[in-house]
Amino acid sequence: MNKMINVALxxxxxxxxxYKMLEASGYPCPAIYEDNRKLTFENPEAGVRYFLVxxxxxxxxxxxxxxxxxxxGKDILLEYKPDVYExxxxxxxxxxxxxxxxxxxxxxxxxxxxxxxKFPNIARAYYSGLSREIELIHLNGSIELAPLVGLSDxxxxxxxxxxxxxxxxxxPLEEIVPISARLIAxxxxxxxxxxxxxxxxxxxxxxxNP
Amino acid sequence: MRxxxxxxxxxxxxxxxxxALRTMYRQYGYLPYKVSKFEEYDLYMRNKAFLMSENVLAFxxxxxxxxxLKPDVTLSIIKNTKDEGDQLKVCYAxxxxxxxxxxxxxxxxxxxxxxxxxxxxxxTMGEVxxxxxxxLKAISEDYALDVADLGVVSGILAKENLTDAQRAQxxxxxxxxxxxxxxxQCASLGVGTDTANMLEKLxxxxxxxxxxxxxxxxxxxxxxxxxALANLRAVLEMMKLCGVERMNLDFSVVNDMNYYNGLIxxxxxxxxxxxxxxxxxxxxxxQKMGRSAQAMGFAVYLDQLARQMDTxxxxxxxxxxxxxxxxxxxxxIEAAAKATADGxxxxxxxxxxxxxxSREMIDLCGEGKA
Numbered sequence: 337m338n339k340m341i342n343v344a345l346x347x348x349x350x351x352x353x354x355y356k357m358l359e360a361s362g363y364p365c366p367a368i369y370e371d372n373r374k375l376t377f378e379n380p381e382a383g384v385r386y387f388l389v390x391x392x393x394x395x396x397x398x399x400x401x402x403x404x405x406x407x408x409g410k411d412i413l414l415e416y417k418p419d420v421y422e423x424x425x426x427x428x429x430x431x432x433x434x435x436x437x438x439x440x441x442x443x444x445x446x447x448x449x450x451x452x453x454k455f456p457n458i459a460r461a462y463y464s465g466l467s468r469e470i471e472l473i474h475l476n477g478s479i480e481l482a483p484l485v486g487l488s489d490x491x492x493x494x495x496x497x498x499x500x501x502x503x504x505x506x507x508p509l510e511e512i513v514p515i516s517a518r519l520i521a522x523x524x525x526x527x528x529x530x531x532x533x534x535x536x537x538x539x540x541x542x543x544x545n546p
Numbered sequence: 547m548r549x550x551x552x553x554x555x556x557x558x559x560x561x562x563x564x565x566a567l568r569t570m571y572r573q574y575g576y577l578p579y580k581v582s583k584f585e586e587y588d589l590y591m592r593n594k595a596f597l598m599s600e601n602v603l604a605f606x607x608x609x610x611x612x613x614x615l616k617p618d619v620t621l622s623i624i625k626n627t628k629d630e631g632d633q634l635k636v637c638y639a640x641x642x643x644x645x646x647x648x649x650x651x652x653x654x655x656x657x658x659x660x661x662x663x664x665x666x667x668x669x670t671m672g673e674v675x676x677x678x679x680x681x682l683k684a685i686s687e688d689y690a691l692d693v694a695d696l697g698v699v700s701g702i703l704a705k706e707n708l709t710d711a712q713r714a715q716x717x718x719x720x721x722x723x724x725x726x727x728x729x730x731q732c733a734s735l736g737v738g739t740d741t742a743n744m745l746e747k748l749x750x751x752x753x754x755x756x757x758x759x760x761x762x763x764x765x766x767x768x769x770x771x772x773x774a775l776a777n778l779r780a781v782l783e784m785m786k787l788c789g790v791e792r793m794n795l796d797f798s799v800v801n802d803m804n805y806y807n808g809l810i811x812x813x814x815x816x817x818x819x820x821x822x823x824x825x826x827x828x829x830x831x832x833q834k835m836g837r838s839a840q841a842m843g844f845a846v847y848l849d850q851l852a853r854q855m856d857t858x859x860x861x862x863x864x865x866x867x868x869x870x871x872x873x874x875x876x877x878x879i880e881a882a883a884k885a886t887a888d889g890x891x892x893x894x895x896x897x898x899x900x901x902x903x904s905r906e907m908i909d910l911c912g913e914g915k916a
Contacts, residue, residue, distance in 0.1 A: 399819065401819025421798065527794070
């Protein structure tokens with residue numbers, strides 16, 4: 337049985353940052369800097385193999401055991417509720433899951449609230465907690481457009497600086513939950529590669545909470 | 547060499563394991579129990595949280611009654627038992643229908659397991675756990691069986707004034723090994739520092755059964771945890787007598803406290819991404835269903851195993867017999883009969899057809915040509 341640690345990294349800025357942290361913690365893989373279109377990178381000496389995947393897919397790779405650990409945003413974990421261990425808050429990629437809408441928006445409860453979002457489960461759970469009936473509109477991108485063109489009343493989305501919102505005359509109205517990147521692990525891998533994964537987790541923790 | 551066990555070799559890994567498991571359960575006196583594929587929908591609606599997924603395949607019966615294809619076997623078995631006091635030991639192998647976590651549609655899943663309904667004493671608990679460990683071992687030598695006792699968790703939480711929903715939140719965080727989330731949640735719920743520290747221990751202290759249990763026994767846990775710890779100790783001693791290994795004490799297996807109480811466990815196989823076995827004491831479920839008896843059981847889910855464990859062989863049959871228009875039928879029949887009698891899987895095929903993958907080929911072409 338192959339005892340390499342398989343790590344699913346999200347493509348993009350968060351993945352780059354997470355990789356730097358892993359590199360500094362003793363899990364380097366210089367091949368990752370080569371400018372090519374490869375998706376897997378291996379360093380047998382350090383005992384790691386990295387995959388670059390779409391950020392929203394990291395949890396799928398980890399839950400199904402193709403990767404032993406991965407770095408995923410809390411937003412993805414809340415939305416898909418994968419059956420994984422959430423080992424560490426990496427305290428990076430920080431942002432907030434918010435309800436946003438026109439600055440002067442007032443929910444008058446006279447109609448069903450129309451909510452556009454990439455995160456239907458989070459939106460549904462939040463509004464059912466408020467006992468507010470909503471009509472969900474599932475979009476895949478440019479969520480901010482929805483209230484501008486009358487597609488929805490508000491949106492539920494990730495807000496980092498709020499710049500896109502303000503430039504479009506929108507504002508965050510309510511914060512649902514703070515978001516940051518998390519280190520997740522497959523539950524079965526954690527039994528059978530436990531020592532290696534715990535060591536990696538401890539190294540990462542030192543980097544996060546020095 | 548092939549001849550022995552040929553029948554078993556033709557089965558898929560999950561079918562083979564299912565038969566091996568039922569044979570083992572029968573040896574320990576668990577009687578086979580057959581439940582109907584259909585069940586009243588209402589049964590599942592009343593016990594939604596006990597099910598792994600809330601989705602149930604429903605349909606209307608002839609009289610308009612709403613029925614369901616059963617997503618679980620345990621509820622049906624309890625429903626069909628009388629509250630008489632005698633201990634009932636049953637085992638089953640059934641297809642269940644539900645939406646696996648993260649999936650978008652229903653799946654037919656092979657569930658094999660056993661239940662004890664009636665008085666559950668220390669011996670019975672040990673026997674069930676021993677059979678759980680042996681079930682895993684029958685699947686693969688590389689297994690791990692994680693146990694915990696919910697009594698420890700409820701003992702720690704006993705003096706905190708929490709709602710069921712709040713307790714469920716804390717338990718979910720323990721089961722995710724989410725230390726940072728647990729600390730934040732304890733702070734926001736106003737849980738005492740002592741309690742929060744002990745809950746943290748449930749996340750961080752896990753490992754081989756015996757040494758980990760000793761660590762818990764050495765901690766100053768509340769008195770309310772005493773019974774659960776003694777329970778775990780009794781189970782451990784019995785597992786040692788049975789020669790069961792590869793057991794861990796790990797509180798990430800904790801589950802819904804509305805249904806389960808006491809001992810709870812989950813089994814893993816190296817190479818299979820999620821748990822293949824889960825079980826425990828479910829006296830509370832019995833009470834909810836109006837029964838006074840205690841109960842314990844486990845289920846093994848074989849759906850993931852077929853893919854992981856079926857070793858692909860490079861051929862479809864053992865012997866390929868090829869004939870043409872000249873070959874006398876008698877020759878073909880004789881050749882096929884001889885090969886099957888030798889325990890071979892035989893494919894008889896006219897020359898010119900795309901050949902299936904075979905280990906050996908008998909070419910009868912041209913035989914009988916004048």
